[in-house]
Amino acid sequence: ETGVTQTPRHLVMGMTNKKSLKCEQHLGHNAMYWYKQSAKKPLELMFVYSLEERVENNSVPSRFSPECPNSSHLFLHLHTLQPEDSALYLCASSQDLSSVNYGYTFGSGTRLTVV
Amino acid sequence: DAKTTQPPSMDCAEGRAANLPCNHSTISGNEYVYWYRQIHSQGPQYIIHGLKNNETNEMASLIITEDRKSSTLILPHATLRDTAVYYCIVPPGNTGKLIFGQGTTLQVKP
Numbered sequence: 001e002t003g004v005t006q007t008p009r010h011l012v013m014g015m016t017n018k019k020s021l022k023c024e025q026h027l028g029h030n031a032m033y034w035y036k037q038s039a040k041k042p043l044e045l046m047f048v049y050s051l052e053e054r055v056e057n058n059s060v061p062s063r064f065s066p067e068c069p070n071s072s073h074l075f076l077h078l079h080t081l082q083p084e085d086s087a088l089y090l091c092a093s094s095q096d097l098s099s100v101n102y103g104y105t106f107g108s109g110t111r112l113t114v115v
Numbered sequence: 116d117a118k119t120t121q122p123p124s125m126d127c128a129e130g131r132a133a134n135l136p137c138n139h140s141t142i143s144g145n146e147y148v149y150w151y152r153q154i155h156s157q158g159p160q161y162i163i164h165g166l167k168n169n170e171t172n173e174m175a176s177l178i179i180t181e182d183r184k185s186s187t188l189i190l191p192h193a194t195l196r197d198t199a200v201y202y203c204i205v206p207p208g209n210t211g212k213l214i215f216g217q218g219t220t221l222q223v224k225p
Contacts, residue, residue: 002158012119043159043215056212062223097210103149104213107159 003027004074006091006107014115021076021110023091031097032074033104034066042092043112049074050097081114088112118201124220127197128182133190135219137203139182149206149213150188152199159202159215162188193223 002110004025013019033047048113049058049068058110065077074091088111120138127133138198139148148164151159163170165186170177176189202218206217 002160004158008215018128033213042217045212048212088156090159092213097212103161103164104159105150106160108158109156 002105002107004091004093004105004107006089006110008110009108010113012113012115013078015038015081015083017039018077020078020081021089021091021112023074023076023107025072025093025105027093027105029093029095029105030071031094032068032071033092033094034074034076035092036089037090037109038084039087048097055097078112083113084115086112086114119205119216121201121203121216121219123217123221126222126224127190127193129195129223129225130192133168133193133197133223135190135201135221137187138185139205141205142205143208144183144203146205146208148177148186149160149204150175150177151202151213153202153218154196154199157183158169160188160199180219192222195225199220217221
């Protein structure tokens with residue numbers, strides 16, 4: 001365990017389903033991130049949260065809806081996804097947005113398959 | 116934003132040193148170089164970072180050239196468990212924001 005826990009580890013959902021991915025950290029970090037990694041592609045930064053406020057949304061479709069209720073938890077709500085949304089979704093946290101001296105801590109990811 | 120260039124793949128014999136290069140010729144004076152690695156289907160793992168001086172920790176050494184336009188990550192005694200994709204990243208303006216490229220796939224062979 002890295003200190004960042006993601007659940008579930010695997011998820012299969014239909015295109016009409018609604019599901020949520022959960023990320024939890026108890027490292028005392030103030031910034032949290034969602035990344036998407038499609039097959040044979042680099043990680044793509046989706047959302048950035050700092051002190052529970054969304055500070056970045058990298059042109060992500062509205063079928064992905066993030067939520068950060070407190071500094072320890074981050075959710076990614078999913079609805080009406082497409083098969084091309086199948087990917088590994090990774091959560092990360094850092095001390096703050098600058099994190100010059102600490103870097104990011106990543107979770108193990110949720111492997112999502114949309115059928 | 117400093118862009119990094121890495122070779123797509125490298126092989127290394129088990130027990131030998133693995134030297135992974137990275138070019139970052141547009142790096143600014145106050146931007147750090149970070150290295151992460153991603154073992155298959157896991158989240159990326161922080162390895163090391165540096166600004167100007169060479170750095171060493173329990174995982175690796177980082178050698179940064181004097182002009183800071185390139186760096187080399189050194190795994191002194193590679194093991195099969197070091198097989199992974201290695202990413203060299205320069206967060207823009209020290210924002211800490213990690214933008215991943217394709218990285219270098221290191222294959223450690225017996």
